[in-house]
Amino acid sequence: MKILLVEDDRTIASGLEYSLKQEDYVPLLCQNAASATEVIHQKIDEIDLCLFDLNLPDGSGYDLCELVKRRRDIPVIFLTAYDDEVNVVMGLDMGADDYITKPFRIRELVSRIKSVHRRYTRQTQPKNIIEIDNIQINILDGKVYKNGQEIFLTALEYRLFLIFANHIGQVLTRAQLLDRIWDVGGDFVNDNTLTVYIKRLREKLEDNPQNPTLIKTIRGMGYKVGE
Structure with a gap:
């Protein structure tokens, strides 16, 4: 599974990138909104799931989520340092599929990724x-x-x-x-x-x-x- 990971904190980003690779995922790491936007435009058809930090130095995860959802219906999970209801509801209203509050354990994140991906897989299979x-x-x-x-x-x-x-x-x-x-x-x-x-x-x-x-x-x- 190819995952677009957007996180501006270099320490967190490198740790997540390593952990995702250990789980046999293929992370595409970006550390700002500009580079993520470029990847979305060029490789949206290759991406299976997105992990977006909410606060980026040149934009927000909200904007990236909106861009992704306009182009293709794939899962988006927000990484946020805020657990207040306003930020969570705003993200869900914009089409995000889940969120996880920092700090989090990698096992919890992997579990969320698998859960959201299973949900999308079920939805794409026609059922009577x-x-x-x-x-x-x-x-x-x-x-x-x-x-x-x-x-x-x-x-x-x-x-x-x-x-x-x-x-x-x-x-x-x-x-x-x-x-x-x-x-x-x-x-x-x-x-x-x-x-x-x-x-x-x-x-x-x-x-x-x-x-x-x-x-x-x-x-x-x-x-x-x-x-």
């Missing part, structure tokens, strides 16, 4: 049936089953749950969810309406809606289905 625990979605029929019994969902409930099903293990912010569903089919969905639909899905699909284990709330960030 999606299974999440005891829930089954039949894409061809547009039906949802729980323990083999069909669960009736409205059109918007189904579209919302399908968004989650297509992003297993990924934290989706409320802004991302609203952006994907509000104008589909001419339905208007605002923030309050989204809360209602999340509640309805839980009531229909969770074993215990008061203690949801399927559609999990990630405090301060959004929601996640699956690991």
Whole structure:
């Protein structure tokens, strides 16, 4: 797997580069936004995943993430020294797939890389049936089953749950969810309406809606289905 690594701290960068090579990855190391931008323009089709430091001497990981996502849908993980919710949510809203806060252990980073890459691999494989625990979605029929019994969902409930099903293990912010569903089919969905639909899905699909284990709330960030 070829990984675009952008980190301006030379000590951290060299350590990450060495560790990634030890895991049989092929890191492309850049230490500023300008050189990373050049690599993205020239080699985007060769890159499998991106690791972007948020704060760079001549730009930010946000800008690089936006550039990558415009050109190709590949995973982006942010390396950040900040763990406050504003920076995390902003990154997720821009399309980042995960983030890891410095300092971190290399094993944790490798685990995140593998998890995100598996998620993308699953998404690129066409499936007619999606299974999440005891829930089954039949894409061809547009039906949802729980323990083999069909669960009736409205059109918007189904579209919302399908968004989650297509992003297993990924934290989706409320802004991302609203952006994907509000104008589909001419339905208007605002923030309050989204809360209602999340509640309805839980009531229909969770074993215990008061203690949801399927559609999990990630405090301060959004929601996640699956690991």
